[in-house]
Amino acid sequence: MLFKKVVIAGVGLIGGSLGLALCKRNIVPQVVGVDPDQDNLELAVQLGAVHQGATLAEALTGADLFIIATPIGVSLGVLEMALPYLQQGTIVTDVGSVKGRLVERAEAMLPAGIHFIGGHPMAGLEVAGVSGAREDLFEGACYLLTPTEKTEPAALIRLRGLIECLGATPMELDYREHDEAVAVISHLPHLLSAALVNTVSYDAKEQLLLTLAAGGFRDTTRIAASNPLMWRDILLTNRSMVLAAINKFRVQLDKIEQSIEQFDPDILVDALTRAQNLRSTLPENRKYRLRDK
Amino acid sequence: MLFKKVVIAGVGLIGGSLGLALCKRNIVPQVVGVDPDQDNLELAVQLGAVHQGATLAEALTGADLFIIATPIGVSLGVLEMALPYLQQGTIVTDVGSVKGRLVERAEAMLPAGIHFIGGHPMAGLEVAGVSGAREDLFEGACYLLTPTEKTEPAALIRLRGLIECLGATPMELDYREHDEAVAVISHLPHLLSAALVNTVSYDAKEQLLLTLAAGGFRDTTRIAASNPLMWRDILLTNRSMVLAAINKFRVQLDKIEQSIEQFDPDILVDALTRAQNLRSTLPENRKYRLRDK
Incomplete structure (x- = not known):
């Protein structure tokens, strides 16, 4: 025992x-x-x-x-x-x-x-x-x-x-390595998801947007439905690592934004292809979802 | 007929x-x-x-x-x-x-x-x-x-x-209203998803991050697996509306980032709660997923 x-x-x-x-x-x-x-x-x-x-x-x-x-x-x-x-x-x-x-x-x-x-x-x-x-x-x-x-x-x-x-x-x-990694792989997706939902929520055409919300929006924002108080504590406790993760994300967002702004199809395709390649290697092995219940 | x-x-x-x-x-x-x-x-x-x-x-x-x-x-x-x-x-x-x-x-x-x-x-x-x-x-x-x-x-x-x-x-x-709306509800989630995957992809600890990738990351990035050429055309064709949508998103991301930076739990909870409230009203009515096949 x-x-x-x-x-x-x-x-x-x-x-x-x-x-x-x-x-x-x-x-x-x-x-x-x-x-x-x-x-x-x-x-x-x-x-x-x-x-x-x-x-x-x-x-x-x-x-x-x-x-x-x-x-x-x-x-x-x-x-x-x-x-x-x-x-x-x-x-x-x-x-x-x-x-x-x-x-x-x-x-x-x-x-x-x-x-x-x-x-x-x-x-x-x-x-x-x-x-x-x-x-x-x-x-x-x-x-x-x-x-x-x-x-x-x-x-x-x-x-x-x-x-x-x-x-x-x-x-x-190592606990420092842990906190740095979860900031990117868990805490960052969470706050991005919340910011995306709020982009809709503060839009003057919120109701139209929600009518049009299809699977892509639903998937991308599912985790925004989690407990705000729990996530407040997580994000503030891991503050410096989370801020570093946001900065890393901004570099990638800027790259995509600039390729659209400057109408550069090659750089845009590079970014989208890189994301597709990596994402395609991830197994869909999550067992539980809210809707399974 | x-x-x-x-x-x-x-x-x-x-x-x-x-x-x-x-x-x-x-x-x-x-x-x-x-x-x-x-x-x-x-x-x-x-x-x-x-x-x-x-x-x-x-x-x-x-x-x-x-x-x-x-x-x-x-x-x-x-x-x-x-x-x-x-x-x-x-x-x-x-x-x-x-x-x-x-x-x-x-x-x-x-x-x-x-x-x-x-x-x-x-x-x-x-x-x-x-x-x-x-x-x-x-x-x-x-x-x-x-x-x-x-x-x-x-x-x-x-x-x-x-x-x-x-x-x-x-x-x-109205077609203008359509393009403005899909930029926020469809095109923006797509490019954010790609930027998030690339944040991992360009990280020196990519392999560790992927090992730790749980459901939140998987959900948030599912659409990044879509066809890059199709999305290149969508994002470039709807260029001005997509750039406007990115700007709207940045306002919300900045708000969350600042609340973490300035250690302001109230503003952070407000943002997370607003997102939770809206997201919780969305029905999970998507019928098909890749893994259903």
């Missing part, structure tokens, strides 16, 4: 899906949920996402794994609150989309013998809350871990083992 | 799907295809997308509807080539994504008694060619028509009737 008691703080979509997998597959004999929303916690128990709900203090007694699955805006605060109750040997991880700040603060804050390893499962849905949780959300997904030179190898091996039980593939990455 | 002989120039995805619907549903007794690619034309006959193939001159003899379904870069040239063979009373339409240039030139070029009405079915797939054609591609779609003050009302009524037989909803729109 890898772990005997796992505590999940924040039993939402990700925390709930982790819990469902751990409970239903009997990977861990005791999974305890902590959530400020009592109704949500009761729902999580009903759905089988956790075996029981508890306060942070109760839950952490005897726990050997503590998963912080709250919105990233509060994850550091949750860790601080948990600090007095964490026991020697406990492994602490999180599931946040930005790693730098939390990894640095957690390593500075935690005493020797309590092991923090940043985590980020590359899976999700546009829905929020435990009601959207799925036992198999992490099947086939890449699960990033950001160990540092301070990380205890044995703790890392145990956490990797748990991730493999979820059907996911653990992948180790 | 609305029409007795329909000629489709360019039997690709759209022309082929129009032909399939007209043939298989017995809406028109004679559907003739014209295509410079002889193999494609034979395939179109085999698939039942047209009853037969012919040269432009042969095809147009006795035709009462001529549909130009070529890439927009050559539609004007095809109309010029067809001019000597068009007969009094024939209705000419097209299916292009940009209307202004063709509508103005066609009305200036065609003699009295030959009626041009610009058309643009709001349906499509990322695949090209008649092999991807579907009889029901236009079912439930909005089919835009851009009549002008010169348009003969009787011709418009007949064309609307045919569109209704396809299961689509005809909608009339």
Whole structure:
């Protein structure tokens, strides 16, 4: 048995899906949920996402794994609150989309013998809350871990083992490299999608535009329907990397814009062909969509 | 019977799907295809997308509807080539994504008694060619028509009737308004998608980024896999409207970027919430996707 008691703080979509997998597959004999929303916690128990709900203090007694699955805006605060109750040997991880700040603060804050390893499962849905949780959300997904030179190898091996039980593939990455990469591949698409929707929203002919909106617009803006508060925290927490990603994007947008402005079909075709070539190599392996539900 | 002989120039995805619907549903007794690619034309006959193939001159003899379904870069040239063979009373339409240039030139070029009405079915797939054609591609779609003050009302009524037989909803729109609207709702998403893929493609860590690419990136960039030559022609033909759309987008991108730069959570949440609200009202009614095939 890898772990005997796992505590999940924040039993939402990700925390709930982790819990469902751990409970239903009997990977861990005791999974305890902590959530400020009592109704949500009761729902999580009903759905089988956790075996029981508890306060942070109760839950952490005897726990050997503590998963912080709250919105990233509060994850550091949750860790601080948990600090007095964490026991020697406990492994602490999180599931946040930005790693730098939390990894640095957690390593500075935690005493020797309590092991923090940043985590980020590359899976999700546009829905929020435990009601959207799925036992198999992490099947086939890449699960990033950001160990540092301070990380205890044995703790890392145990956490990797748990991730493999979820059907996911653990992948180790420097936390700075992680934040730089997700800024481009995840945070940038999100804010571009929002800016595109707002371009329509502020247009005097908004209603006509929406009538004409076909598949291309729908696809390109699907992620703009996500939770604004969650994304506020992600974008502000990863601020410098996100600003750098916007700058990189502007270089490519400028190139396309100039080729249109200067009526240069060759440069325009080069840009469109380069994009087509790369995009065509990406497999369409996403399992879940809102409309599947 | 609305029409007795329909000629489709360019039997690709759209022309082929129009032909399939007209043939298989017995809406028109004679559907003739014209295509410079002889193999494609034979395939179109085999698939039942047209009853037969012919040269432009042969095809147009006795035709009462001529549909130009070529890439927009050559539609004007095809109309010029067809001019000597068009007969009094024939209705000419097209299916292009940009209307202004063709509508103005066609009305200036065609003699009295030959009626041009610009058309643009709001349906499509990322695949090209008649092999991807579907009889029901236009079912439930909005089919835009851009009549002008010169348009003969009787011709418009007949064309609307045919569109209704396809299961689509005809909608009339000023051609300038059309081009302005599609620049924002269709052409802008396309070029943003290409610029986003190229941001990854030119990144030194391209391979890492692609490994991490999850659903958000896939959705946002799906349309970047479309035909670069077709899109070159669309973007350059609708040049001024596309440049205006890019400027409108930049205003929204700047707003989000500044809110991150200045660490202003309220303005950032406003922008993300506005996008979420609008995007959440859009139905996911797209029927076809590449992966459905």
